[in-house]
Each structure stands twice: as structure tokens, then as C-alpha cells.
Amino acid sequence: MNSITSLHVPSVASPRVEFFRLPAPGKRDPFFGLSRGWFYKAASLGEIKMVSVRQRNALRGVRLVVYDSVADYIRRAGNLASAAAQSDGLPTP
Secondary structure, eight states, X not given: OOOOOOOOOOOOOOOOOSEEEOOOTTOBOTTTOOBHHHXXXXXXXXXXXXXXXXXTTOSOOEEEEEHHHHHHHHHHHHHHXXXXXXXXXXXXX
């Protein structure tokens, strides 16, 4: 008899992202789908963290977004929205 056995193939986990570059103008970031302008606005309001990296004596650098700060912001915003919906008596999904 022929039998087919299933093999367990471990899934390849994507590496944990700590920082990511700002998306190009007119584009969205691949993790959250947010625009470059959104990141600058949220950082100026102190909602998320960004860091600037450049070499000594360089005129330009790279602006990086702290992934966890954006994820935390989204969680906070979701909690506030669900709390507001509950206080208004609206059903939550």
C-alpha cells in the first residue's frame, strides 16, 4: 500500500524588526500602511519615537522609526476607541 506521510516543516519566522526606515514620499510603510507625513506628525506630537542616524561630519543621515512605539500607539488608540464606544453604549465588535 502507498501511504502519504505529512512532514512537519517548521515555518521560517521573520526576524523581529526594531527600527525601520521612513517610507519614500508618496509611499506607505510595509508594516502599518502609514504615510511618511503621518510619522512626522505623530513624532512631533510625541506619540511615537524616531531616531536620526548619521556619520560624523555627514550632511545627511537616515531617519528611523521605532517599531514598538508605533505598535504601542496603535494599541493605545484602539483601547481609547473601544472605551469611547462602550461609554456611548455602542456595541463593540
